[in-house]
Amino acid sequence: MKNLCPVHKCNFGTRSCVCEPPFKLFPFPTENKNPDLRRKWMIQINRIDPITNKNWNPKSHDRVCSNHFEECAPTEKCPYPSVNLGHNVKTTVRPSRKMILKHNIQKKSKSVTENTLGYSTATPYIDFVKKSSQSDHCYTGNKDKKTTGKLQSDTNHTDNTESDNTYAGKWDCSPNCACIGCFTKQQTIHKLNSQVIYLQQQLHSKSTKNMIHTTMTNNIVKDDSKTRLYTGLPNADVFDRLNKHLLPRAKRLSYWSGSKKIVSTKANRVFKKSKKFGPKRKLSVKDEIVMTLMKCKVGMNSELLGDFCGVQLSVVSQVLNTWLKFLAYELKPLIHWPDKEITKETLPHVYTSIAQNLRCIIDCTETYIERPRDMELQAQIWSDYKIKHHA
Known part of the structure; x- marks a missing residue:
């Protein structure tokens, strides 16, 4: 005997049945679209896999009944299953974080003038000058009275007259004063002067050394006979054309740094920053071309090349290993191979x-x-x- 609907007296599951289903089934949120919501559903259900005895992981065919939702469906207010689960669960939804908005802050008007500000900041310094001058230069009682009266008159004079430098107080030290403050000041001045002289000498030696190496390189490629002797190129004009051809790509070279790393003969792609990555280049592109050509033509020792260009032996090895591969890649079309x-x-x-x-x-x-x-x-x-x- 067929089961009939007690309300409409129709068959269950047939097309003629107009009864609403007793419940609906909702799939789990997918791992790709909403992994956080999927994980929250699994926590709310709190099911353990009987085979592995670990947390249960739903599959594509698993569903959750509408009877487990407060509004019979997942909504924004109650997106998780929380009813008739067999255990108590927290249904509170954490509110979303407020967006931080930018506000235009009005600039405060300057209520205090510069002269007033300077005078107010100078007052503690003047008091300090008074105390230090009294303690450093007053040795007897009579002198103490004279000095105190002099300081009071100087202070009154400072208060009544406007000074260009309001931060400075009146100092009564003589040119050949031997107090502790003047002695410390002279020591600091002598120390700073010696540092300035040392740094100037270092800067001059660096600039002179760079100028010597640049002059030697320019002298080699200036004359056609020397260019032919040291580089093997026919004249200086050919060297200048070669330098202009290699300059744009040579600025973006990735230098050789060991046998385990690969030397890239192609220039790196430029996105935002156009300058070269890594440490600053110690030699110009022109100097590196001359160094490589001299190594190939004359066969100079690497240490001699380093002394010639003013760099260390490791830099010479790095430049030669990089430029030999770079020149082979760039000058390959010049090799004529007939059909x-x-x-x-x-x-x-x-x-x-x-x-x-x-x-x-x-x-x-x-x-x-x-x-x-x-x-x-x-x-x-x-x-x-x-x-x-x-x-």
Whole structure:
């Protein structure tokens, strides 16, 4: 026998039934959209997983009945389940924090003039001058009376006349006074003067050293013959063009700082700040180019390059490791590599029978380099022909 609705006498669960359901089911808030509300629902329900014996974690198919809400549904006033849960729960909702608003504060008008303010602040200092002058320069009773009368007359004179410097009091010390205050003042002045002289000497030596290194670099790239001798470039004009081409990207270089870190040959992206990150550059871009080219062309020792440019050996190693990779990346398009068809057309007849697919002939060129610390590297780069370390 079918169950009939006691009110409308209709079948349960059929389309013809117009009865409202006895309750509604509400899903848990999702972890992505509202994790705090989901966690609060779990705390209110206070259910323990029977398998793991830990706090129960609801799944996607779990629902909460409307009978567990005060208004039969989650609302802004009562968003959590709090009724018929089998335990007492707190239904109070913490109010949201008030927003902090900015208010325009009116500026207070200056009710006290500068002269009045200066006079009021100078009064304690004048009293201090009176006491110190009396204690330092009064040795007998007669002198005490004379000095006191003189101080009173000076104070009255100061009160009646307006002074440009209202913060200063009347001081009765002679030019060759030997009191404690004057002696301490002279010691402080001599100490500060010696510090100023020392700092001026240090600043002058720094500027002179930088000027010497800058002058040496400019002298190298000023003359075509010296430019060709030290850098290997044909003339100074080519060096200036190379410097202008590399300058924008060289300002944003990430310098080499060890074998574990990667040297970036690409310039960093600029967002807000355009200046270079990290410590201040000790050499200019022009000096670093000259240092790298001199290392490649002349093969100078790194310590000699450091003395030449006025930097330490670690800075020379850092600059060379960075600039060698940077120049290889930037000047790679200058290497001319002809097509295979052009190479076959211009191939000499001597090689047509020997090697038809010949593209290039690599000459055995050896460049003198410094001796490395690793013994295996020393054995690999040793040349028995020239009895030196070559690469």
